[in-house]
Every structure is written in C-alpha cells, then in structure tokens.
Amino acid sequence: QSALTQTASVSGYPEQSITxxxxxxxxxxxxxxxxxxxxxxxxxxxKLLIYDVTIRPSGxxxxxxxxxxxxxxxxxxxxxxxxxxxxxxxxxxxxxxTRVFGTGTAVTVL
Amino acid sequence: QVQLVESGGGxxxxxxxxxxxxxxxxxxxxxxxxxxxxxxPGKGLEWVAVIxxxxxxxxYADSVKGRFFISRDNSKNTLYLRMNNLTLDDTAVYSCAKxxxxxxxMDHWGQGTLVTVSS
Numbered sequence: 001q002s003a004l005t006q007t008a009s010v011s012g013y014p015e016q017s018i019t020x021x022x023x024x025x026x027x028x029x030x031x032x033x034x035x036x037x038x039x040x041x042x043x044x045x046x047k048l049l050i051y052d053v054t055i056r057p058s059g060x061x062x063x064x065x066x067x068x069x070x071x072x073x074x075x076x077x078x079x080x081x082x083x084x085x086x087x088x089x090x091x092x093x094x095x096x097x098t099r100v101f102g103t104g105t106a107v108t109v110l
Numbered sequence: 111q112v113q114l115v116e117s118g119g120g121x122x123x124x125x126x127x128x129x130x131x132x133x134x135x136x137x138x139x140x141x142x143x144x145x146x147x148x149x150x151p152g153k154g155l156e157w158v159a160v161i162x163x164x165x166x167x168x169x170y171a172d173s174v175k176g177r178f179f180i181s182r183d184n185s186k187n188t189l190y191l192r193m194n195n196l197t198l199d200d201t202a203v204y205s206c207a208k209x210x211x212x213x214x215x216m217d218h219w220g221q222g223t224l225v226t227v228s229s
Contacts, residue, residue: 001172003154036215038155045205045222046155051215089155093213097160097169099145104154 004029004090004102011108012080020105022073022090028100030071034093037066037075041086049088050075082109112136112218114206119223124197132189132206132220140164140184143209145216146191148202148225158204159191173199196227 005023012018022029022037029035035053038046048057050066053073063078073092077084090102118130132144146158159170159180168180179192189206203224207216 003156032213034213034215038216040155045219046216047219048210048215048217051210051217057210057217087154091155091157091215097167098171099157099160101147101155101157 001028001094001096001098001100004092004100006088006090006102006105008103009106009108011110013110014080014082016080017076017078018080018107020075020077020088020090020107022075022092022102024071024073024092024100026071027096028092028094029068029073031095032093033068035066035068035073036091037064037073038089038091039084039086040089041083044086046089077107080109085109112208114208114218114220116204116206116220116223119204119225121226121228122196124227124229126196127192127194128196128225130191130193130204130223130225132191134187134189134206134208137208137218139182139187143212144180144182144189145207145209146178146180146189146204147207147216147219148200148204149222150199150202153202156202160209161189193225196225198227198229201225201227 037050040046203222205222208218
C-alpha cells in the first residue's frame with residue numbers, strides 16, 4: 001500500500017486561506033468517505049482535525065474544513081494563524097481494511 | 111479524560127523481538143478499535159496495525175505483516191504489539207491511537223515509545 005500523495009509544503013500569510021491536497025487511488029480515497037486529517041506541531045502528538053472527509057470533532061476550530069473529489073481529498077485552513085504551523089497528514093481507509101497515511105505537508109505561516 | 115500510555119521501547123539488535131504495551135484509561139476500552147502508528151526520526155506517520163474492539167479482527171501494513179502481531183486484553187485495558195525479526199527500518203516512535211468509531215479517524219494518541227534497532 002503506497003502512501004497517499006501530499007504537497008511537501010504550503011505557506012501563507014496570517015488571515016489567508018490555504019488548501020492541502022491528498023491524492024490516493026480508487027482503492028482508498030476514491031471509494032471510501034473515511035478520510036481523516038491530523039495536525040502535528042513540532043515535537044508533539046498528532047491531533048485529529050477532520051474525520052469522515054468533512055466532520056470536525058468537538059473543540060476543533062471551524063477554520064478547518066475538509067472535502068473530497070474523486071481520488072483527492074483536501075483540507076482548507078481559513079484565516080491562517082501562527083499556531084497553525086506544523087505538519088499535516090491525511091489518512092484513508094483502504095479496500096484491504098487497512099489505513100494509509102499521506103506523505104505529510106509542512107505548513108508555514110509567513 | 112482519555113489517556114494512552116505506551117511502554118516497552120528500547121534499543122535492540124536486528125533480528126530480535128520486542129513487545130510494546132499501551133495502557134488505556136478514561137474511556138470504555140472494550141468498545142473501540144485501537145491502532146499502532148509509528149514515526150521514524152524526521153519522517154512522516156506510518157500506520158502499522160489495527161485491532162477491532164473485541165480483538166477478533168486484525169489488519170497490518172504490508173511492511174510489518176508476518177512479523178508484527180497486535181493484540182489486546184480488554185480485562186486489563188491494554189493494547190499490545192509484538193514485534194519479531196526487527197530490522198533497522200523499524201526504528202521509530204511507536205504510538206497507540208484510539209478510533210473515533212469503526213473505519214474512521216483516530217481521536218486520541220499516546221506520547222509514544224521509542225524503538226531503536228541498532229547493531
């Protein structure tokens with residue numbers, strides 16, 4: 001199972017919006033609405049931001065939103081804040097009942 | 111509050127075995143599937159294995175299939191990962207994570223335990 005493909009890095013100015021993409025295949029992202037997104041600040045534990053493509057857990061800012069089209073899922077961060085810096089990972093359920101993470105995207109706030 | 115605490119990591123030689131544990135508290139352990147996820151130094155997240163809430167269904171990443179075995183003891187609220195025939199590529203921080211619900215995301219993560227495979 002190959003890792004889902006994410007852009008290596010994305011940057012933006014405060015208050016801007018950025019979008020991180022996550023491309024898989026018909027064996028994972030394209031078939032199942034079980035894509036989740038995680039934020040990992042440097043040296044910290046991953047935090048769940050989105051699950052089931054679009055659902056935000058309680059306590060997660062509404063500046064984070066998810067979507068999917070075909071084999072590509074996306075995470076949009078609106079109103080970018082300095083505390084949003086870190087690594088972001090997508091994850092999908094697969095047709096083998098396994099999970100696969102994305103390659104990760106480093107977000108920088110300029 | 112939900113707590114996941116891993117233990118059992120250390121420095122081992124290639125070809126040897128190790129068993130990791132994850133002690134869970136703050137939720138009904140027996141109701142949730144559990145995962146192991148690893149992160150090699152300076153690298154991204156890699157999913158390792160998942161076990162269903164009742165322990166009857168287990169799935170593995172291709173990179174560990176046949177060498178790693180996930181299990182759980184719901185009476186002890188503990189998750190395990192038995193790792194056999196370790197290689198240098200298995201060096202990573204290993205974290206346990208709780209499912210939100212079946213098939214979907216992982217909403218709580220432990221701090222992880224470092225496994226270093228070195229000759």
